Structure formats: structure tokens, C-alpha cells
Amino acid sequence: MSMRALVLATFILAAFSLAACGGGGSSGSSGSGGSSPPPPPPPPPTYLPPLIFIADKDTAGVNELYRADQSGALNTKLNAALVAGGNVTDAQWSPDGTKVAYLADQDTDETFELYVVASTGGTPLKLNAALPTGADVKSLAWAGSAAVCFIADANTAGVDELFKADAATAALTPLSPALVAGGDVLKLAPSPSGSSVCYLADQAIDETFELFVVSSAGGAATKVSGSMVAGGDVTVFAWSPNSTRVGYIADAMTNDVFELYWNAPSGGTPTNLSSNLVLGGDVAEFKWNYNGSQAAFLADKDTDDVVELYMATVGGGVLKLNEPLVAGGDVTLFDIAQSGAKVSFVADKDFDDVQELFIVGSGGGMNVKSCHTLPATGDVVAMAWSPSSAWVGYIADDQVDGQFELTAITEHG
Numbered sequence: 001m002s003m004r005a006l007v008l009a010t011f012i013l014a015a016f017s018l019a020a021c022g023g024g025g026s027s028g029s030s031g032s033g034g035s036s037p038p039p040p041p042p043p044p045p046t047y048l049p050p051l052i053f054i055a056d057k058d059t060a061g062v063n064e065l066y067r068a069d070q071s072g073a074l075n076t077k078l079n080a081a082l083v084a085g086g087n088v089t090d091a092q093w094s095p096d097g098t099k100v101a102y103l104a105d106q107d108t109d110e111t112f113e114l115y116v117v118a119s120t121g122g123t124p125l126k127l128n129a130a131l132p133t134g135a136d137v138k139s140l141a142w143a144g145s146a147a148v149c150f151i152a153d154a155n156t157a158g159v160d161e162l163f164k165a166d167a168a169t170a171a172l173t174p175l176s177p178a179l180v181a182g183g184d185v186l187k188l189a190p191s192p193s194g195s196s197v198c199y200l201a202d203q204a205i206d207e208t209f210e211l212f213v214v215s216s217a218g219g220a221a222t223k224v225s226g227s228m229v230a231g232g233d234v235t236v237f238a239w240s241p242n243s244t245r246v247g248y249i250a251d252a253m254t255n256d257v258f259e260l261y262w263n264a265p266s267g268g269t270p271t272n273l274s275s276n277l278v279l280g281g282d283v284a285e286f287k288w289n290y291n292g293s294q295a296a297f298l299a300d301k302d303t304d305d306v307v308e309l310y311m312a313t314v315g316g317g318v319l320k321l322n323e324p325l326v327a328g329g330d331v332t333l334f335d336i337a338q339s340g341a342k343v344s345f346v347a348d349k350d351f352d353d354v355q356e357l358f359i360v361g362s363g364g365g366m367n368v369k370s371c372h373t374l375p376a377t378g379d380v381v382a383m384a385w386s387p388s389s390a391w392v393g394y395i396a397d398d399q400v401d402g403q404f405e406l407t408a409i410t411e412h413g
Contacts, residue, residue: 024238024287052100054088063087065102076121085109096145099167103137112136114150116167127165132157143216144194151185160184162199164216173218182206191243196265198246200234209233211248213265224263226270231255240292247295249283258282260297273312280304289340296336296343309334309345311362321360323367328352337389344392346380355379357394370409372398
């Protein structure tokens with residue numbers, strides 16, 4: 001398979017899994033104790049909307065934004081005419097699928113601004129106000145289907161702040177308060193409900209990146225990352241799918257020891273989910289389950305430099321999900337089924353440097369190998385659950401070494 005085909009297969013796999021993914025940090029019912037979690041939501045419909053893509057389809061070297069129907073027979077250009085040297089660099093569907101927001105240096109070369117356009121095409125609306133010389137919009141994310149949040153140095157060149165724009169009127173609402181000298185907003189994530197925005201910023205202390213939550217309507221921001229040791233920072237964060245919790249990784253207690261925490265968006269004292277790492281151990285990434293009652297994470301928790309898969313419960317307790325690994329083995333990828341009952345992961349569990357696919361219950365148990373037998377140098381390189389939780393799609397060179405193909409498989413093959 002060519003690299004272009006591998007990228008396309010990965011794109012298809014992303015579409016296959018998109019509706020099934022819980023929140024994860026690379027982004028439930030509250031409470032714990034003896035109560036049972038509510039049942040998972042029903043799987044979303046299997047209909048896939050038309051695709052959007054960025055490509056130099058019409059002019060070599062000029063990247064523009066297109067909408068394609070599933071047959072591939074009709075491509076609609078969504079951006080307006082670009083200035084000489086202009087390109088579209090990012091785009092996102094609105095949650096209801098009626099609009100697309102995108103970043104482009106559409107009007108001024110090397111000045112990247114934010115636009116929204118109907119998903120069927122039409123005249124784009126610029127959402128940011130006039131920018132200072134040298135300023136740009138850096139990133140975007142929908143907050144519901146009526147507003148787009150973005151980071152830009154819109155007031156002072158070189159000082160990145162957080163804003164919300166009404167997608168119909170372009171009315172702007174500043175969301176981050178005044179920043180300390182040298183401070184910037186680095187990352188943002190609206191809650192799945194769209195009612196709040198979590199953001200990472202060195203808002204209070206220059207070069208100390210902490211986590212804040214603010215209403216998407218504006219107002220005072222609440223710090224949710226708690227106190228931080230000197231030199232400590234939050235690195236990644238994610239909302240639980242029902243917007244009731246924020247998970248994050250930070251070296252909050254010991255500089256350069258990265259652990260997993262959660263907190264309510266209203267603030268309070270964060271809770272450590274990863275618990276008791278071995279000397280030299282760190283949490284690398286995490287994902288919430290469907291209702292935020294559990295979070296799976298990768299860490300060298302028990303043995304330094306041996307990355308394994310764990311499931312943490314918000315009410316307390318951490319369970320290792322993988323069985324013992326071969327010498328040199330690590331878990332590299334994982335995903336949680338929409339049902340919350342199963343976790344898939346990729347690891348060189350049985351043979352060093354041969355990455356295979358396994359499935360395990362979220363409460364632990366036998367690791368079931370769920371990919372075809374691989375050639376000696378074959379590997380699974382990507383995987384994700386279907387929205388129904390009945391299938392796992394994966395990309396691997398499991399038939400011919402170096403020839404990557406997309407396969408859908410049940411737990412037992």
C-alpha cells in the first residue's frame with residue numbers, strides 16, 4: 001500500500017470510529033461508591049455525512065477546502081478565492097453538520113483568520129475582528145453548533161488569548177481574563193455540551209501552564225488544576241463525554257513526574273487517578289469511558305520504561321489490563337468501546353517489536369488476540385472501535401509485510 005493509500009485508510013478508520021470515541025488526553029455520572037453507572041447511550045446512526053478535505057486539487061501548491069459526497073462524484077469548494085500565496089490549513093464541521101469553520105490566509109498572505117461557511121457552500125463569514133500586524137488565529141473548536149471558540153493574538157501581537165465568535169453574526173466574546181506579562185493561552189477544548197470551555201494557559205504565572213474552565217457565555221474563569229509544584233505544568237487534558245469532569249496529566253506534585261488527575265469544572269481539590277508510580281514512571285496518555293466513571297491510561301507505572309495499560313475508577317482503584325509483556329514489550333495504542341465494556345490495545349505483548357491487537361474487558365481478564373497472524377516484521381499501526389462496540393477496525397500489514405490494509409474484526413476474529 002502506498003503512503004497515500006495508508007493515509008486514506010487511516011482517514012477512513014477515523015470516520016469509522018469518530019462517533020464512538022470518548023474523551024481523551026493526547027481531551028458521566030458524578031459520584032462513585034456502590035451505585036451502578038447508567039447504561040451507555042445508544043450507538044449513533046451508521047449514516048456518515050459528506051466528507052470535508054483540504055487539498056491542492058485545483059491548483060498545485062494551493063491548499064483549499066472541499067466537501068465531497070460519499071460517492072466521490074461531487075466536490076464542492078467551500079472557501080472563497082484565496083489571495084496569492086494563500087492556503088487553508090484547518091477545518092472542522094459544526095456538531096450539527098450544517099456549517100464548517102476553517103482557518104486560512106484567505107485575504108492577506110501569511111495572516112491566518114477564521115471563517116465559517118454553510119456546509120453546502122456559499123459566501124464565508126469572517127469571524128475574527130481585524131488583527132494587529134503580524135497576528136493570526138492559531139486554533140479553533142466548535143462550542144455547540146452556534147459558536148466557534150478560537151485562540152488568537154487579536155488584541156496584542158504575540159499575546160494569544162481565548163475568544164468565542166457567534167457563527168451567525170461574528171459577534172465576539174473574550175473568554176480569557178487579563179494574562180500575566182508573558183502569558184498566553186496554549187490549548188482549548190469546549191465541553192461536549194458546549195456550555196463551558198477548558199483551556200491551558202500560563203495565565204497567572206509566566207511559563208507555568210495551568211488548566212482553567214470558563215462559561216462559553218463569558219465571565220470569571222475557574223482554575224481546575226489545583227496547586228502546582230515549582231516547575232510543574234499541565235500537558236494534556238480532556239472532558240469526560242458528559243461534560244461533568246475534566247481529566248488532565250501534570251507534574252503537579254513532583255517536577256517531571258507526570259500523573260493523571262481529574263476535577264469538576266467548578267473547581268475544588270483535584271483527585272489523582274494514576275496513584276503510586278514507580279520511580280521514573282509517568283502517565284503518557286488517557287481516555288475517558290462513555291460516562292466519565294473510568295479512565296484508561298498508558299504509563300510505566302510498575303516498571304520504569306515498560307509502558308502498560310491501566311483502568312482507573314473515579315471512586316478509587318487502578319487495575320492493570322494487559323497480561324505480562326515479553327521482555328522489551330510495551331503497550332502503544334488503546335481505545336475504549338462505546339459500551340464501556342471492552343478495551344482494545346496494541347502491544348508487542350508476545351513478541352518484541354511485533355505490534356498486535358488485543359481486546360480485554362474493562363474490568364480486566366484474559367487478553368484476546370484479535371488480529372490476523374502477522375508476518376515476522378508485521379505490525380498493527382492504528383485501530384478503533386465501531387460505534388456499536390461489535391467490531392474493531394485496524395490497519396496492519398498482516399498479510400504482506402509493508403502492505404498496509406484496513407480490516408474490521410470481532411473480538412474473537
